[in-house]
Amino acid sequence: MTPTVGVLALQGAFAAHVRILDRLGVATLEVRTAAQLESVDALILPGGESTTMSMLLERGDLIEPLRSKLSAGLPVLGTCAGLILLSSKILDGRSDQHALGLIDLDVRRNGYGTQLDSFETDIDVVGFDDPFHAVFIRAPVVERAGEQVEILAKVDDNPVLCRQSHVMVAAFHPELSDDDRIHRRFVDSAGY
C-alpha cells in the first residue's frame, strides 16, 4: 500500500493542497469523516475559517479522533487556520473554539488586520537555499513560541513557519504559491 496524505476538507483551501500533492505524485484523500481520518498516513489542516472548521469538527465528532491520531504521532501540516487549530492557545478566539494543543504556540487570529492588510512577501526559510514567496491572507500572528518549538521562518520578528516533533505549521499559504518545497519537506519528514 502506498501511503496516503489526507487533507481535512470540511471547509477552506483543501483543493489547493490536493493540487500540490498531486503534482508531487503523492496519493491524497479528502477527509470529512472519522473513517477517512483513520485511513490516512499524514494529514494537512488547510486554511479557511478556523471557527467554521472547529464547529464542523465538533458536529462531526472528529475532535477526539483527531486529537488521538495526532497525539499518537500522525505527521501533520497546518496552514493558517490549521496553525490556529493545532496551537496551544488562541488569543481573541471564540470561547467555543478548539485549540488542539499539539504545538506550543499562542496565536492571535487575524493578527495583521483585515483583508486589506493581507500581503505577499519573500521569506527566508531555514534549510532552503532561496527565499520562499509567502502569501498571508487574514493571517494569524504567533505571539509566543515555546522552547520546544523550532522556528523555521519569521516575518517582522513573528514566527511564521514552525515545527515541533511531527507537527509543522505555517501562518501563510504555501498551497497558493507556485512552489512545492514546503509540501515536499512535509512529505519527506513524514517518511515518504
Place this chain on the structure above:
Amino acid sequence: MAQDTGHQTGTTLVKRGLAEMLKGGVIMDVVDPDQARIAEDAGAAAVMALERVPADIRRDGGVARMSDPEMISGIRAAVSIPVMAKARIGHFAEAQVLQSLGVDYIDESEVLTPADEAHHIDKWAFETPFVCGATNLGEALRRISEGACLIRSKGEAGTGNIVEAVRHLRSILGDITKITTADSAELFDWAKQLQAPLPLVQEVHDTGTLPVPMFCAGGIATPADASLVMQLGAQSVFVGSGIFKSSEPARMATAIVEAATHFEDAAVIAKVSTGLGSAMKGLEIGELETKLAERGW
C-alpha cells in the same frame, strides 16, 4: 503592513486567495449584528452585510443602495469572520466607501439597483477584492477581465427558487467543458460568441476551469439546494433570504453549513434536513415582475 520589507498588499494573488479560503463554506446575508452573530455561531465562512435581504427588496420596491456604514461597522465589530458588503453595479463611489470601511470583499451586485447601464466598476483599481454575479460564461469572463476575483452564479435572488441558479451553473460549466475540447481555431469564435477576451477563453481551454473560484447564489433555501448546486460544481454557496426568511434561522443556517461540507453524503443531508421547520415560501419565476439576474452587462 506595507511599511518596510517589501510586503505587497492588494495583489491579485492576495485577493483571489481569500476566495480560496471561503471554499466549501456558506456566506450568509445579514442585516444587523444580531443576525451576523447567529450566522457566525452556525459556522458561516463569511457574512454579507446588507440593508434588506433580497426577498424584502423585491417586496418593498424602491431603489436599493449600499448599506449604512454604521450598520456595516456594527456587523464588523460583532463577528471575527470576513465581512462582505454590496455596491450597486457601476457605482464605484459606493465601492470606494466600502473599501475605506475595511470590508473584506465587495459584491458588485444585481440585487441592488444598477447605477450605470453600460459599465461595471473597474475592479483592478481597488485593493479590496470583488465578487460579481454571472448568468453565463461570457458574463463571468467579462467580470474577471474587469478584475473580479470571485464569480457567483446569479440565480434569482429573493425567490427561494433554485431553478435559475441551476440554469446559470449548467450554462457556465457546460460551456467550460465544450471550450476545453475545442481546437485552437475554434477559440476565436468562442471569444466572439461569448463577447469575452480571447486570452481568458484560452486560459479556460488550457486549465478546464475559471481563473477564479466559482460559488453559487440566488435561490438556495434548503440543505438539499446547497448539495445540488455543489454537486453540479459550485465551490461554496451564498444564502440570502433562505436563512432569515425560514421559520428557524439558526437551525437552517447550521444545516446548510453541514450540507455545504458533506454535499455528497445524502445521509448527512437527510439528517440535517429532518425537522427543520419550514423553508422560506418562495416565488415562481414566471410570476416575477423584475428579474434581478437580467441586470448587468
